[in-house]
Amino acid sequence: MVPHANECLTLDFASIEVFDYYFIVTINEGLLFDRSHLAELYKVFNTYFPDKPFGYISNRINDYSVDPTSYFKTREYPWLAAVAIMCYSESAYSNALFERNFYKDRPHKPFYDMKDCKAWLMDKVENHSKDKLPVIS
Secondary structure: OOOOOOEEEEOOOEEEEEOOOEEEEEEOOOOEEOHHHHHHHHHHHHHHOOOOOEEEEEEEOOOOEEOHHHHHHHHHOOOEEEEEEEEOOHHHHHHHHHHOOOOOOOOEEEEOOHHHHHHHHHHHHHOOOHHHOOOOO
16 A cells, blocks of 8 residues: 555645655755755654654655755754655766765665655664764764
């Protein structure tokens, strides 16, 4: 059985599908995703998963840019278990690999297959402990 989104949200810069243990976020075409956008996503995270592990799937179907320094504040969200990047092109995959250099406090992995993406993410969510996050200095 394929899980269906519990809720679908629309922000001015993205659409979000909310599932029981993860989000699938699709950022709008042409956007420069930065810390202000991430702050808005964190509000959504806190609303739906204030006290249990969850995962984040970045659905890179659209072409947009990410300010990799926006990842520096993720330590503040201990319930975020992992980030999976669903890629539809080689350039999106290469960008996700580059971004991983800035995202060091949690698992972060690009994929070409949504089924693999969800399976990997669910494993990370099921095995997540907010107390085991590395100390970032």
